[in-house]
Amino acid sequence: MKPSLTFHKVIIGLLVMYLLIPLVGTFLFSIAGKWDHTILPESYTMKWYIELFQDERFYDAFRRTLFLIVMSVGLSVVIMLPTIFIITVYFSKWEGLLQAAAMLPYGIPPIVGAVGLIKVYSDGPIHIAGTPWILIGAYFITILPFMYQGIRSSLRTINAVQLVDAAELLGATKFQAFRTVVFPNIISGILVSTLLSVALLFSEFAFANLLVGGRFETIQIYLADKLNSSGHLTSAIVITYYSLILLLTGTVLKLTFRNEKNRVVSNKKRILSFFKKQYCSKNTAIEGEK
Amino acid sequence: MRKIKKQKIYLLALLLPFILFVIGFELGPLVAMIKNSFYADDGIQVTIDQYLTIFKSEFYLQAIQNSLVISLFSAVTSVIIAVIAAYSITKFSQKIQNRLLMIANMTSNFEGIPLSFSFIILLGNNGLFTLLFSKIGGDVFADFNLYSWTGLILVYIYFQIPLAIMLIYPSYQGIKKQWKEASSLLGGSTLSFWLHIGIPVLLPSIVGTFSILFANSMGAYATAYALVGSNYNLLSLQIASLVASDVALKPQLGSAMGVLLAATMIGAMWFNERMMRRIRRDLR
Numbered sequence: 001m002k003p004s005l006t007f008h009k010v011i012i013g014l015l016v017m018y019l020l021i022p023l024v025g026t027f028l029f030s031i032a033g034k035w036d037h038t039i040l041p042e043s044y045t046m047k048w049y050i051e052l053f054q055d056e057r058f059y060d061a062f063r064r065t066l067f068l069i070v071m072s073v074g075l076s077v078v079i080m081l082p083t084i085f086i087i088t089v090y091f092s093k094w095e096g097l098l099q100a101a102a103m104l105p106y107g108i109p110p111i112v113g114a115v116g117l118i119k120v121y122s123d124g125p126i127h128i129a130g131t132p133w134i135l136i137g138a139y140f141i142t143i144l145p146f147m148y149q150g151i152r153s154s155l156r157t158i159n160a161v162q163l164v165d166a167a168e169l170l171g172a173t174k175f176q177a178f179r180t181v182v183f184p185n186i187i188s189g190i191l192v193s194t195l196l197s198v199a200l201l202f203s204e205f206a207f208a209n210l211l212v213g214g215r216f217e218t219i220q221i222y223l224a225d226k227l228n229s230s231g232h233l234t235s236a237i238v239i240t241y242y243s244l245i246l247l248l249t250g251t252v253l254k255l256t257f258r259n260e261k262n263r264v265v266s267n268k269k270r271i272l273s274f275f276k277k278q279y280c281s282k283n284t285a286i287e288g289e290k
Numbered sequence: 291m292r293k294i295k296k297q298k299i300y301l302l303a304l305l306l307p308f309i310l311f312v313i314g315f316e317l318g319p320l321v322a323m324i325k326n327s328f329y330a331d332d333g334i335q336v337t338i339d340q341y342l343t344i345f346k347s348e349f350y351l352q353a354i355q356n357s358l359v360i361s362l363f364s365a366v367t368s369v370i371i372a373v374i375a376a377y378s379i380t381k382f383s384q385k386i387q388n389r390l391l392m393i394a395n396m397t398s399n400f401e402g403i404p405l406s407f408s409f410i411i412l413l414g415n416n417g418l419f420t421l422l423f424s425k426i427g428g429d430v431f432a433d434f435n436l437y438s439w440t441g442l443i444l445v446y447i448y449f450q451i452p453l454a455i456m457l458i459y460p461s462y463q464g465i466k467k468q469w470k471e472a473s474s475l476l477g478g479s480t481l482s483f484w485l486h487i488g489i490p491v492l493l494p495s496i497v498g499t500f501s502i503l504f505a506n507s508m509g510a511y512a513t514a515y516a517l518v519g520s521n522y523n524l525l526s527l528q529i530a531s532l533v534a535s536d537v538a539l540k541p542q543l544g545s546a547m548g549v550l551l552a553a554t555m556i557g558a559m560w561f562n563e564r565m566m567r568r569i570r571r572d573l574r
Contacts, residue, residue, distance in 0.1 A: 025418060109508070115529060118534065119323060174301075235411065253395075
């Protein structure tokens with residue numbers, strides 16, 4: 001009665017093929033010289049990569065993306081760390097509120113978020129629509145769920161509340177307790193959230209396109225613009241960009257694996273597993289979604 | 291006593307930046323969008339005309355319908371594929387399982403513009419496979435048009451599958467080998483095991499995954515934008531062109547559609563929650 005493994009092999013074989021063909025195809029296309037009517041390219045070349053790495057526009061787009069990411073992720077760490085710490089340790093009755101605010105962006109797609117942002121910032125006192133500053137704000141909100149999840153769970157793992165109580169009993173000030181006891185213990189958790197957020201923002205297109213578009217060309221906008229020109233060159237961009245994302249998420253996996261000893265598969269899974277935990281444990285409504 | 295109070299005020303002050311950001315970039319825009327959806331095109335008159343316009347216009351109703359259909363279709367297909375594939379994955383050795391999950395994880399990062407581009411060079415008008423098959427003579431792709439419903443579905447399913455697998459795979463770990471043994475000792479067949487034990491245990495996870503995938507594709511914008519531009523009538527593409535295009539700016543109408551999209555997504559989440567509750571109660 002043992003079901004044959006062949007069946008499962010076929011299923012997995014088909015699945016892996018479906019998932020990998022676009023990737024492998026794009027990679028081959030990026031190193032192909034002439035490739036018209038054959039199964040594999042007729043000749044190989046690196047000239048597309050060389051051309052790409054000589055393109056000023058690519059570097060500019062890359063720099064702009066980095067600027068946005070550094071600003072919004074930096075702001076997020078600087079603001080979220082004390083916020084979550086203070087609320088967890090001193091105002092625990094507000095935790096539900098913080099959680100609702102932090103998880104809300106997950107239920108609101110960028111396309112909807114952008115509608116309101118354009119409305120608020122296109123006129124009035126703060127006129128920042130069309131500038132990178134509005135993107136930094138939008139990105140801050142986009143990565144909120146990840147930051148919240150990461151920092152909150154590292155605080156929970158180390159029992160921050162008790163640690164701070166102990167430190168204060170021994171005569172440390174609140175700031176000392178945070179700086180010397182809590183912070184060193186959660187730094188790796190913060191690093192993981194940070195890297196996940198960076199990877200997420202690298203792939204962000206909807207906000208960038210709707211809020212600033214061509215006025216501040218990010219790597220994704222550049223990519224979208226190149227779609228209809230040289231396919232080979234665009235393949236080279238896609239592969240370069242994708243390698244970077246893989247590198248980032250790979251680092252995250254390694255870090256999480258080493259630190260928490262339990263596997264976190266990807267940023268999306270991380271956040272979704274949080275939702276599932278909610279459903280399974282107490283069926284509590286996620287307030288933000290209501 | 292006084293000192294403690296003072297300290298609390300300092301602590302509260304540290305929360306200010308967060309509160310400002312949440313109001314400025316999350317709640318503020320959301321409220322502004324809802325409010326804006328109740329104004330006429332001139333932005334002065336208060337009215338529900340925008341919603342009436344949507345529900346009277348065949349064009350916009352079609353956009354909503356297309357989005358719903360594509361989301362339902364891609365979510366259902368991906369969940370079915372993922373349920374089967376994840377089960378197949380559990381049949382291999384631990385080492386191979388890990389490797390397969392790594393592939394799923396890797397490809398789940400491949401989405402949006404880069405993904406659409408990939409499909410364009412493979413299956414687009416001058417795509418590799420398109421040319422290859424027309425050369426060989428097999429007219430497999432003769433009727434196939436990547437820049438249409440079928441193309442969109444194909445790409446949507448691609449980015450949903452890895453996600454679905456990663457969400458469903460862990461729940462197979464919850465099905466104990468002993469249950470199967472107990473069931474067969476009691477005279478149950480493989481089929482009856484899955485019907486009465488396996489699938490009910492998996493169901494919460496399947497339904498949860500489904501609604502997440504549904505919401506995921508309802509809100510998808512980058513993939514569709516790269517693939518069909520504005521040639522296909524989708525809710526997310528319509529909203530984008532109403533609020534940020536160079537041609538027909540109608541922010542109030544866009545806001546109303548944004549409210550509808552957000553309501554659909556929250557509805558999906560709500561439905562998911564209700565299902566979960568029902569299923570959990572049955573289990574107890």
